[in-house]
Amino acid sequence: xxxxxxxxxxxxxxxxxxxxxxxxxxxxxxxxxxxxxxxxxxxxxxxxxxxxxxxxxxxxxxxxxxxxxxxxxxxxxxxxxxxxxxxxxxxxxxxxxxxxxxxxxxxxxxxxxxxxxxxxxxxxxxxxxxxxxxxxxxxxxxxxxxxxxxxxxxxxxxxxxxxxxxxxxxxxxxxxxxxxxxxxxxxxxxxxxxxxxxxxxxxxxxxxxxxxxxxxxxxxxxxxxxxxxxxxxxxxxxxxxxxxxxxxxxxxxxxxxxxxxxxxxxxxxxxxxxxxxxxxxxxxxxxxxxxxxxxxxxxxxxxxxxxxxxxxxxxxxxxxxxxxxxxxxxxxxxxxxxxxxxxxxxxxxxxxxxxxxxxxxxxxxxxxxxxxxxxxxxxxxxxxxxxxxxxxxxxxxxxxxxxxxxxxxxxxxxxxxxxxxxxxxxxxxxxxxxxxxxxxx
Numbered sequence: 001x002x003x004x005x006x007x008x009x010x011x012x013x014x015x016x017x018x019x020x021x022x023x024x025x026x027x028x029x030x031x032x033x034x035x036x037x038x039x040x041x042x043x044x045x046x047x048x049x050x051x052x053x054x055x056x057x058x059x060x061x062x063x064x065x066x067x068x069x070x071x072x073x074x075x076x077x078x079x080x081x082x083x084x085x086x087x088x089x090x091x092x093x094x095x096x097x098x099x100x101x102x103x104x105x106x107x108x109x110x111x112x113x114x115x116x117x118x119x120x121x122x123x124x125x126x127x128x129x130x131x132x133x134x135x136x137x138x139x140x141x142x143x144x145x146x147x148x149x150x151x152x153x154x155x156x157x158x159x160x161x162x163x164x165x166x167x168x169x170x171x172x173x174x175x176x177x178x179x180x181x182x183x184x185x186x187x188x189x190x191x192x193x194x195x196x197x198x199x200x201x202x203x204x205x206x207x208x209x210x211x212x213x214x215x216x217x218x219x220x221x222x223x224x225x226x227x228x229x230x231x232x233x234x235x236x237x238x239x240x241x242x243x244x245x246x247x248x249x250x251x252x253x254x255x256x257x258x259x260x261x262x263x264x265x266x267x268x269x270x271x272x273x274x275x276x277x278x279x280x281x282x283x284x285x286x287x288x289x290x291x292x293x294x295x296x297x298x299x300x301x302x303x304x305x306x307x308x309x310x311x312x313x314x315x316x317x318x319x320x321x322x323x324x325x326x327x328x329x330x331x332x333x334x335x336x337x338x339x340x341x342x343x344x345x346x347x348x349x350x351x352x353x354x355x356x357x358x359x360x361x362x363x364x365x366x367x368x369x370x371x372x373x374x375x376x377x378x379x380x381x382x383x384x385x386x387x388x389x390x391x392x393x394x395x396x397x398x399x400x401x402x403x404x405x406x407x408x409x410x411x412x413x414x415x416x417x418x419x420x421x422x423x424x425x426x427x428x429x430x431x432x433x434x435x436x437x438x439x440x441x
Contacts (some may be wrong), residue, residue: 012176019172020165027161031154038153042146047113050123053139054111057082058127061137065129079120079140083107087136094140097122105138118143182211190218199226243285251278303441304338305331306371310362312342313349317360321353324429328364332371335439336416344412347405348375348420348434355379359429366440370418373436376427387422406434413438 060075061082071082071091081092087106094102101116105124114122120140128134186202193200201222204215254275257263263271306328317323334341352360356377363374382390391407410420418438427433 012180015176016169016172020169023165023168027164031157031161034157035154038150046121046141050139050141054123054125054137057137062129065133066131069133069135081138083136085134094138097140106136108136118147186215186218193222247278247281251275302337303333303335304341306334309341309345313345316346316349317353321356322359324359324361326363328366332366333441334371335441340412340416344409345373345436347409348436351405352377361427361429371438371440374433376429376433377431378429379431381426382422382432390422
């Protein structure tokens, strides 16, 4: 889940969070290092302090003692005690030290350190005076002040770390916004130019930096897009000229032959089929030409009533087929020109008529963001293995046809922000169910 969210996060967000993560790891490492160094320094300081106090007491006792141990009062600070060779206390007081920790230290023969939890640290140092009298000096140092200082440093490191982390995040956000702002502007302009003005270019000069290199790359892409569109428009014009002339001749010849009336019924039926097919092909060519020559028509602000569009395609269903029509709410407007919407819906209805056995259905559904026109039939349906292939140019089914209708319908629908889809499952009548989706006002 986290990996998926990270993958879909914006590049700006990834940079900011990566920076903050690295800073956080760095601050944790610094805090750990400071605590380790502080612990080591504190240990050394306490040991040095205990050693100096031990040496001071031993020196004072050595100078003041004769045949017996004598401890000057001025060296008897809190936490200092002197014991004779038998472990009997001579002077000083360590009442705060538990007996089980203190007794083993009163008779040590080598310098010994002992820690009493988090409360204190003890140092026992045996000595022998110049007159030959032996004893042990025990000094203690409370650890509470050092523990408080350590906690203060830890909290200070955490607070500073949070401040640095937040500041680094804000700085990273500001820097990435500044760095990526030209990229965002260039992407928006490239998108706008590719749709409305293919002649515009960034022209940032030599690729001396990343932005200039990106601009040159986008200029190259725009040039290739422009060349592709110009080639398509040129090819479409040439095809239109090459196709329309013989198509008009075919249609005219069929109409003239029908007007003479001197043909048999079988020939008349064939001529009517030729005339009908030629007219359908003429409509197909006209639609393709309009899309290729005037792509800006798809971006038109014209709208239409959904009911008018459905009314326009109802005559495509012949009387021999039953039409089940479910009308949507009155006054629903589609955010697209009426002619384009009709051209997107007509091939879908014609496909249903071609494959229906006895009935065709037209259902309208209205959603907050768009509308749907569902066209169903009671034919054999669509083989699941060729679901997407039905929209490919030249794909035909058992009912015949040119193989262009559904592909053109999808292309026209997408040009106005909609789509044509083959619905999952069958229509209510058991055949195929196609859905035309359109944006609404």
